[in-house]
């Protein structure tokens with residue numbers, strides 16, 4: 001909870017203040033109240049559909065006299081936000097999927113700079129601490145410095161890493177890493193991938209090739225394909241997610257840099273639009289700043 005409160009401070013200031021100002025303004029709960037509530041929620045970046053859903057449900061509650069005054073409605077808003085997150089509308093599961101036996105392989109995709117390498121470093125740290133045997137694969141052989149950056153994390157986390165020479169076929173790094181993970185009984189293999197967007201088609205083909213190679217070696221793998229999105233990019237993040245989702249079977253979302261934005265409500269919009277579970281959120285740069293996504297803590301971090 002501490003992490004959420006600290007990491008969401010900027011969002012809380014913005015979202016919380018907007019809602020508080022809104023509530024201070026209205027004396028009665030009338031149609032104007034609901035219309036302005038919708039605007040306020042949309043401004044807070046929870047997305048159009050979520051804003052409408054909340055205001056519709058509040059209208060009902062007000063009609064049924066369950067919530068008669070402003071303070072009741074304030075409480076109901078928080079409850080609704082939590083509910084929208086918890087009611088995994090699409091049967092989503094926001095926990096990590098592990099192989100019942102043998103190595104679990106998790107592929108990370110997303111454009112450059114969103115925080116893929118950092119997220120892998122943080123997760124490697126977490127699972128290493130849980131006594132898992134963790135292997136990293138530096139399959140972004142394209143971006144200068146990407147491999148070095150992952151090597152740094154591997155050293156810091158005390159986990160092993162497979163790398164390739166600059167510009168070798170990233171699929172060959174993946175191939176070597178999967179073999180090693182199988183032969184040497186690793187519990188988890190995290191694969192970092194390239195994220196250049198200049199050439200979408202090539203990138204998507206490259207990701208598809210990596211996936212084929214993984215599945216050929218281990219039929220149930222990859223066990224997760226996580227798309228990493230930068231919360232500070234707002235609606236852009238949703239566009240990126242759509243692009244990747246069209247060509248890869250993405251299984252979940254990691255939303256990074258929530259500490260750097262006042263638009264934390266974007267999580268609601270992303271989840272609502274993508275029909276994908278948010279599995280992890282990045283709330284800072286340190287290894288301990290990656291947290292599993294917990295709806296209640298999240299909403300309470302946004303507004304309390």
Ligand code: GDP
Nearest residue numbers: 112113114115116117118256257282283284285
């Ligand atoms: P990649 O290109 O997708 O691998 O992105 P990187 O892992 O290199 O991250 C890009 C920058 O974002 C780095 O400076 C990271 O330290 C920073 N970063 C990643 N996640 C977070 C986060 O949750 N919060 C903050 N504040 N910075 C982050």
